[in-house]
Amino acid sequence: MYANFVSSIDGIVALEAGTAPSGGIISGRNEADRFVMGLLRAFADAVLVGAGTVRAEGGKALWTPDYIFPAAAKAYADLRQALKREKTPRLVIVCGSDALDPSEPALEAGALVLTTAAPAKRLRAVLPKATEVRAVSDSDSIDVEDIFEAMRADGYRTILSEGGPQLFGELVSRDRVDELFLTVSPVLEGQSDQSFGMIRGVDFGRTPKRSRLLSVHRHESHLFLRYQLEH
Numbered sequence: 666m667y668a669n670f671v672s673s674i675d676g677i678v679a680l681e682a683g684t685a686p687s688g689g690i691i692s693g694r695n696e697a698d699r700f701v702m703g704l705l706r707a708f709a710d711a712v713l714v715g716a717g718t719v720r721a722e723g724g725k726a727l728w729t730p731d732y733i734f735p736a737a738a739k740a741y742a743d744l745r746q747a748l749k750r751e752k753t754p755r756l757v758i759v760c761g762s763d764a765l766d767p768s769e770p771a772l773e774a775g776a777l778v779l780t781t782a783a784p785a786k787r788l789r790a791v792l793p794k795a796t797e798v799r800a801v802s803d804s805d806s807i808d809v810e811d812i813f814e815a816m817r818a819d820g821y822r823t824i825l826s827e828g829g830p831q832l833f834g835e836l837v838s839r840d841r842v843d844e845l846f847l848t849v850s851p852v853l854e855g856q857s858d859q860s861f862g863m864i865r866g867v868d869f870g871r872t873p874k875r876s877r878l879l880s881v882h883r884h885e886s887h888l889f890l891r892y893q894l895e896h
C-alpha cells in the first residue's frame with residue numbers, strides 16, 4: 666500500500682474542517698502534481714478513500730488516472746496494459762454512515778463501498794447499481810484488517826490510498842502503509858482547528874513513526890518526496 670498527499674510548506678493537507686476539496690487548493694492544481702497523481706493511480710489495482718474525501722470533492726471527481734491528468738491518458742492506459750492491470754483501478758470507499766450522494770459520478774461509474782451493517786441496507790437502496798455495497802462490520806466502524814481482507818478477497822494487491830487524515834491515520838497506526846508519496850506545494854496555509862495535517866485522531870507523540878527518504882524530485886517550486894515507512 667502506498668499513499669499520496671499534497672501538503673503546504675507548513676504541513677496542512679485539509680482545510681475547512683475537511684469539507685473543502687483541499688488537495689487541489691493546496692497544490693494549486695499544479696500540472697506536475699496531477700501527472701504524478703495519475704501515474705500513482707495507473708499503478709494501482711485499487712484506490713482506497715474515506716467517505717470524507719469523497720464528500721469534500723463535492724460530486725465532481727473520479728479517482729482514475731486519466732480524470733486527473735487527461736493529457737497522459739494513453740500513456741497511463743499503456744502502462745496498465747503492460748502491468749496486466751484492469752482498465753481502471755477499482756475505487757474502494759470506506760464509509761461508516763449513509764452520507765454518500767447517489768449522484769456522485771464516481772458511484773455512477775462503479776465503486777466498492779465498504780461499510781457497516783446498518784448503513785449498508787440504506788446505501789444499497791439508493792446507490793447506483795454499478796456500485797457494490799458490502800457490509801464488513803457489525804459495529805459502528807470498520808477495522809483496518811477488515812478493509813484489507815475485503816480488498817484481498819477481490820484480488821487487489823497493489824493499493825493506492827488517497828484517503829484523508831482520518832483513514833491515513835488508521836492505516837499508519839496499524840503499520841499498513843509501505844510508502845508515502847508527498848508533494849510539498851510552495852504555499853503557507855496557517856493553522857486553526859479547521860485545518861489539519863496528514864494524520865488526524867492519532868498521536869504518536871514521543872514514539873513517532875519513522876521513515877526513510879527514497880527520492881526527491883523538483884518541478885519548479887513543487888517538491889516530490891517519496892518515503893518508505895518503517896514497520
Ligand SMILES: NC(=O)c1ccc[n+]([C@@H]2O[C@H](COP(=O)([O-])OP(=O)(O)OC[C@H]3O[C@@H](n4cnc5c(N)ncnc54)[C@H](OP(=O)(O)O)[C@@H]3O)[C@@H](O)[C@H]2O)c1
Binds near residue numbers: 722761830
Ligand atoms: N491534501 C491531500 O493530499 C488530501 C488527500 C486526501 C484528502 N484530503 C482532504 O482531507 C479532507 C477529508 O479528511 P477526512 O479525514 O475526513 O478524510 P477520510 O479519512 O478520507 O474520510 C473520513 C471518513 O471516512 C469514513 N471512515 C474512515 N475510516 C473509517 C472506518 N474505520 N470505519 C468506517 N468509516 C470510516 C468515515 O465516513 P462516515 O463519516 O461516512 O462514516 C469518515 O468520516 C478533505 O478536505 C480532503 O480534501 C486532502
